[in-house]
Amino acid sequence: MIEISNVSKRFQHSNAVDGLTLQIATGELTVLIGTSGSGKSTTLKMINRLIEPDSGSIRLAGADIRQQSPEVLRRHIGYAIQSVGLFPHWTVEQNIAAVPALLKWPAARIRERVTELLELLHLPAETFRQRYPHQLSGGQQQRVGVARALAADPEVLLMDEPFGALDPVTRGSLQQELARIQKLSGKTIVLVTHDIDEALQLGQHIVLMDKGRIVQQGKPESFLLQPANDFVRDFVGQSDAGVRLLGLTTVASRVQATARADGEPIRSDCTLREALSQFVSRQVDRLPVVNEQGQHAGALLFCDLLGGRAS
Ligand SMILES: Nc1ncnc2c1ncn2[C@@H]1O[C@H](COP(=O)(O)OP(=O)(O)OP(=O)(O)O)[C@@H](O)[C@H]1O
Numbered sequence: 001m002i003e004i005s006n007v008s009k010r011f012q013h014s015n016a017v018d019g020l021t022l023q024i025a026t027g028e029l030t031v032l033i034g035t036s037g038s039g040k041s042t043t044l045k046m047i048n049r050l051i052e053p054d055s056g057s058i059r060l061a062g063a064d065i066r067q068q069s070p071e072v073l074r075r076h077i078g079y080a081i082q083s084v085g086l087f088p089h090w091t092v093e094q095n096i097a098a099v100p101a102l103l104k105w106p107a108a109r110i111r112e113r114v115t116e117l118l119e120l121l122h123l124p125a126e127t128f129r130q131r132y133p134h135q136l137s138g139g140q141q142q143r144v145g146v147a148r149a150l151a152a153d154p155e156v157l158l159m160d161e162p163f164g165a166l167d168p169v170t171r172g173s174l175q176q177e178l179a180r181i182q183k184l185s186g187k188t189i190v191l192v193t194h195d196i197d198e199a200l201q202l203g204q205h206i207v208l209m210d211k212g213r214i215v216q217q218g219k220p221e222s223f224l225l226q227p228a229n230d231f232v233r234d235f236v237g238q239s240d241a242g243v244r245l246l247g248l249t250t251v252a253s254r255v256q257a258t259a260r261a262d263g264e265p266i267r268s269d270c271t272l273r274e275a276l277s278q279f280v281s282r283q284v285d286r287l288p289v290v291n292e293q294g295q296h297a298g299a300l301l302f303c304d305l306l307g308g309r310a311s
């Protein structure tokens with residue numbers, strides 16, 4: 001658990017973070033979202049002591065983070081940022097290996113870990129390991145930044161818009177990869193994003209900030225079903241709230257095992273939002289469904305999109 005208690009940070013004339021109290025559960029993916037300048041990055045940087053608060057306290061696993069030096073603290077906290085911050089004169093391999101090297105891992109283990117992470121982030125290891133950051137595209141640099149954050153398998157991962165420079169396809173596959181890593185490893189992840197769909201898809205707990213304070217926090221569906229005020233309603237996109245709600249439920253929860261339909265099947269792990277798009281583009285009212293192994297699983301009926309909100 002990360003416990004942020006009544007933390008404030010003031011820069012010149014404005015409160016970047018204003019009396020923030022927030023508990024970040026262990027093993028959960030918490031998303032910080034909000035307008036530009038609302039204090040998200042400042043909050044993240046206070047957790048790994050890149051910025052020191054003016055007042056209040058932050059505890060990690062029960063201990064005040066000021067009890068450790070920032071350098072020691074950061075070995076246990078992975079940090080990936082949009083502007084990447086790779087060391088320009090170090091190769092991709094050296095960049096990713098930064099923390100494992102500090103922790104004095106044996107060379108063979110470091111090399112293995114770098115290979116594993118590059119493959120995980122869809123960068124063929126032999127092509128990329130010896131390159132320098134300037135020889136990579138922005139999206140590739142960003143992925144190396146994420147690999148570096150994951151390298152020493154830290155308990156806590158702070159990610160500040162880590163997928164901002166990626167095309168939608170790569171972004172989608174890395175979002176799925178992050179969700180998978182999180183489920184498998186049970187890591188505590190704090191992710192900052194501007195993208196409400198990314199927040200709804202990945203966040204187990206979402207915190208919406210404005211002017212250094214929390215406006216609303218809770219599960220993804222609570223933002224769509226019970227927005228606290230007009231600011232929240234506007235932020236989640238009032239007119240698209242219904243479609244976004246469909247994005248939180250999978251086809252598996254509505255498929256009828258004995259029903260039949262013709263055409264190209266959709267997978268049961270698609271969201272109802274993706275299914276809606278298929279209904280409309282194919283001009284049909286039922287879709288055949290296969291499970292994750294590609295086996296026939298029944299059909300999804302258009303009228304069942306409106307069923308109870310099981311997930
Ligand atoms: N080093 C700094 N010096 C002065 N002001 C700063 C500094 N860092 C942040 N601020 C100010 O603090 C406020 C919060 O900044 P922060 O970077 O936390 O916002 P953010 O929510 O991450 O925004 P964005 O979505 O644009 O990244 C802003 O008004 C910003 O201008």
Ligand SMILES: [Mg+2]
Nearest residue numbers: 040041042160
């Ligand atoms: Mg920011």
